[in-house]
Amino acid sequence: MKVMVISADHAVAYAAKLARTEVVPSFPITPQTLIVEQLAEFINDGELDADFIPADSEHSVMSMAVGASAGGVRVFTATSSQGLALMHEMLYAVPQSRLPIVMANVNRSLGAASGIWVEYNDSMAERDSGWLQVYVEDNQEALDATLMAFRLAEDRRVLLPVMVCLDGFILSHTVERVDLPEQEEVDRFLPKFVPYNMLDPSDPKLMNPIVPPEYAMEMRYQLDRAVEHSREVIAEVDELFAREFGRSYGGLIDTYRLEDAEYAMLTLGTATGLARQVVDELRSEGKKAGLIKLRFMRPFPFKELCAACRDLKALGVFDRSASFNGGGPVYTEVAAALCNVPTTVTGHVAGIGGRDITPEHMREMYDIVEKASRGEKVRPVTWHGLRGDME
Amino acid sequence: MYEVRFHGRGGQGAVMAAQALAEAAVIEGRHAQAFPYFGAERRGAPVMAFARIDDRKISIKSQVYEPDLLVVLDESLLDIEPVARGLKKDGKAVINTRKLPTEIDLGVEVECATVPATSIAMEFLKAPIVNTAILGAVVRMCDLVSMESMQQAIANRFGEKFGETAAKANAAAAAAAHAQAAIGRCKGRRPLAQKKEWLPAWNEIPIGTTLDERIVDGVTVGPGGARQNLTGSWRVQTPRYDKEKCVRCQRCWFSCPEGCIKREEDEYVRWDLNYCKGCGICAQVCPVKAIDMIKGGSR
Ligand code: SF4
Ligand code: SF4
Numbered sequence: 131m132k133v134m135v136i137s138a139d140h141a142v143a144y145a146a147k148l149a150r151t152e153v154v155p156s157f158p159i160t161p162q163t164l165i166v167e168q169l170a171e172f173i174n175d176g177e178l179d180a181d182f183i184p185a186d187s188e189h190s191v192m193s194m195a196v197g198a199s200a201g202g203v204r205v206f207t208a209t210s211s212q213g214l215a216l217m218h219e220m221l222y223a224v225p226q227s228r229l230p231i232v233m234a235n236v237n238r239s240l241g242a243a244s245g246i247w248v249e250y251n252d253s254m255a256e257r258d259s260g261w262l263q264v265y266v267e268d269n270q271e272a273l274d275a276t277l278m279a280f281r282l283a284e285d286r287r288v289l290l291p292v293m294v295c296l297d298g299f300i301l302s303h304t305v306e307r308v309d310l311p312e313q314e315e316v317d318r319f320l321p322k323f324v325p326y327n328m329l330d331p332s333d334p335k336l337m338n339p340i341v342p343p344e345y346a347m348e349m350r351y352q353l354d355r356a357v358e359h360s361r362e363v364i365a366e367v368d369e370l371f372a373r374e375f376g377r378s379y380g381g382l383i384d385t386y387r388l389e390d391a392e393y394a395m396l397t398l399g400t401a402t403g404l405a406r407q408v409v410d411e412l413r414s415e416g417k418k419a420g421l422i423k424l425r426f427m428r429p430f431p432f433k434e435l436c437a438a439c440r441d442l443k444a445l446g447v448f449d450r451s452a453s454f455n456g457g458g459p460v461y462t463e464v465a466a467a468l469c470n471v472p473t474t475v476t477g478h479v480a481g482i483g484g485r486d487i488t489p490e491h492m493r494e495m496y497d498i499v500e501k502a503s504r505g506e507k508v509r510p511v512t513w514h515g516l517r518g519d520m521e
Numbered sequence: 522m523y524e525v526r527f528h529g530r531g532g533q534g535a536v537m538a539a540q541a542l543a544e545a546a547v548i549e550g551r552h553a554q555a556f557p558y559f560g561a562e563r564r565g566a567p568v569m570a571f572a573r574i575d576d577r578k579i580s581i582k583s584q585v586y587e588p589d590l591l592v593v594l595d596e597s598l599l600d601i602e603p604v605a606r607g608l609k610k611d612g613k614a615v616i617n618t619r620k621l622p623t624e625i626d627l628g629v630e631v632e633c634a635t636v637p638a639t640s641i642a643m644e645f646l647k648a649p650i651v652n653t654a655i656l657g658a659v660v661r662m663c664d665l666v667s668m669e670s671m672q673q674a675i676a677n678r679f680g681e682k683f684g685e686t687a688a689k690a691n692a693a694a695a696a697a698a699h700a701q702a703a704i705g706r707c708k709g710r711r712p713l714a715q716k717k718e719w720l721p722a723w724n725e726i727p728i729g730t731t732l733d734e735r736i737v738d739g740v741t742v743g744p745g746g747a748r749q750n751l752t753g754s755w756r757v758q759t760p761r762y763d764k765e766k767c768v769r770c771q772r773c774w775f776s777c778p779e780g781c782i783k784r785e786e787d788e789y790v791r792w793d794l795n796y797c798k799g800c801g802i803c804a805q806v807c808p809v810k811a812i813d814m815i816k817g818g819s820r
Contacts, residue, residue: 228729
């Protein structure tokens with residue numbers, strides 16, 4: 131193991147290298163560019179034996195990724211925001227074709243009100259594409275989740291693409307300590323890629339024909355079940371990873387000081403780290419506050435959330451994107467998941483367009499949830515750090 | 522509500538027929554709808570269209586499974602498709618054939634009109650587009666709409682699209698069919714034709730969207746099942762190649778939409794008639810008329 135001080139973008143690039151990625155189609159976009167630049171350097175320096183394909187757009191990137199993966203090699207790429215949006219059409223070809231492509235999406239707001247800063251409205255818009263989505267909290271998790279993504283995607287029970295989502299700038303351009311695994315360890319954890327559905331001239335097959343109504347529905351249900359069954363594999367991969375590298379992330383969700391908690395926040399991405407600190411403060415004040423960290427948005431942890439919230443009086447749900455007039459996407463999904471659990475659920479939108487989320491914002495969220503836990507009437511959805519009174 | 526199902530082959534005008542029938546009913550102040558089976562239609566492939574007529578607004582948009590009236594634009598379909606599936610016991614049928622109703626075995630014994638719509642169409646329209654002719658027989662078979670409304674509907678539909686002369690010719694074809702239709706009862710002896718269908722449960726479909734040739738049924742009839750589904754069987758005319766005339770320009774090879782013309786080593790061409798749908802494009806593009814289209818789907 132080697133200790134490094136690197137950004138999450140570089141951590142992800144190291145993960146793709148350690149995974150012995152074979153093809154990297156790419157198109158640069160801030161704040162993702164550091165990932166593909168670093169991979170280009172690895173390839174140039176002979177440290178990674180892969181084909182680097184500069185494409186003319188992200189649409190082509192994903193098309194190339196589909197072709198390469200169907201050709202039987204391990205494919206990695208990275209994108210962000212408008213780039214992900216431009217891939218939208220091609221993204222949908224991947225899960226149904228059952229191609230285990232791994233892609234990092236460095237979360238960045240999707241314009242107008244354009245910016246280069248973090249917001250989750252890019253990846254949240256793709257949550258019905260069939261891609262598995264994991265959101266990470268820090269640079270170490272960015273590296274570890276990418277390694278786990280390959281293992282998960284390529285598992286014969288899964289065979290689905292995985293999108294590793296990390297906060298633009300807050301992770302992508304922040305350096306912190308990252309423990310870099312040894313190549314032999316990674317090779318043990320991640321065996322050589324053996325393709326399942328593969329295009330091979332000596333054994334001709336037709337991939338992606340037009341599918342009439344007689345078959346499409348069964349194929350969609352098959353995909354629905356594949357995403358559902360990936361839950362077990364996520365748990366297994368987490369255990370395997372812990373055995374090899376000594377770090378565990380809890381699978382679909384993780385919890386922090388939740389055992390005897392009366393109220394809690396549910397967060398994803400870097401807000402989780404902030405929430406951990408605020409929970410510690412609240413606990414030291416004698417308050418029974420806890421935290422749920424949402425790791426996977428797909429598969430969505432319906433059962434895990436119901437179990438985790440069983441004894442909670444109220445749960446606040448953090449969103450770094452809005453679903454306009456209905457709170458954020460995580461809030462609506464969590465509320466649906468908990469519809470048979472007596473926990474009160476509130477929505478909390480913050481950090482939009484990359485606005486910094488301060489300890490005060492997080493504290494404010496916890497205060498509202500605490501009130502809700504006492505049965506007080508609170509807003510269903512609150513925007514934190516907003517200038518002017520909410521309507 | 523009165524429900525109609527049309528069976529034809531791509532290019533015969535089943536959809537137009539359904540639409541004209543619906544329009545005729547609307548002309549008479551009733552409610553009606555018409556729609557095709559939403560498939561990837563290709564010239565010569567079996568197709569379906571549906572129509573509904575009622576005195577009040579029709580809300581249902583599903584396909585027609587138990588028709589009151591069956592309209593068959595191509596007699597050969599009776600041998601390959603379960604055309605009469607679901608036809609009501611007291612339903613009716615209109616069939617394009619030279620035979621009399623008593624000579625037809627539909628698989629269900631019902632009141633039936635037969636009409637030589639193809640020869641009527643050839644006479645009036647100079648093309649085997651049988652939809653308007655068959656509508657004349659439909660009017661004769663059931664008192665669904667008057668001949669006047671039907672001819673008005675035909676004039677509206679065809680006039681708008683193809684001009685007044687075409688509208689007139691089509692209306693005349695309908696009138697001739699109305700006069701020539703033979704009414705009687707068809708036979709219901711034979712079992713309905715069995716269509717080969719591969720309808721696997723979700724967990725029986727191979728993972729992903731790739732069909733392996735080992736999935737025998739799927740490759741035959743499943744998505745993209747062209748390997749054994751010889752689309753050449755839809756052909757009603759066949760290219761004939763005169764090698765003597767051929768100047769090896771490769772235009773036919775380049776233009777065939779089905780990719781079924783092969784280049785030989787010597788640059789002469791060869792046909793894979795298993796997939797030739799008989800569109801005639803090759804004959805059209807050949808600069809020296811080395812290809813002509815002969816009637817029938819023979820090889
Ligand atoms: S008729 Fe000619 S162009 Fe048309 S499918 Fe057959 S070979 Fe091809
Ligand atoms: S288009 Fe006519 S002349 Fe040219 S290759 Fe075909 S058959 Fe021969």
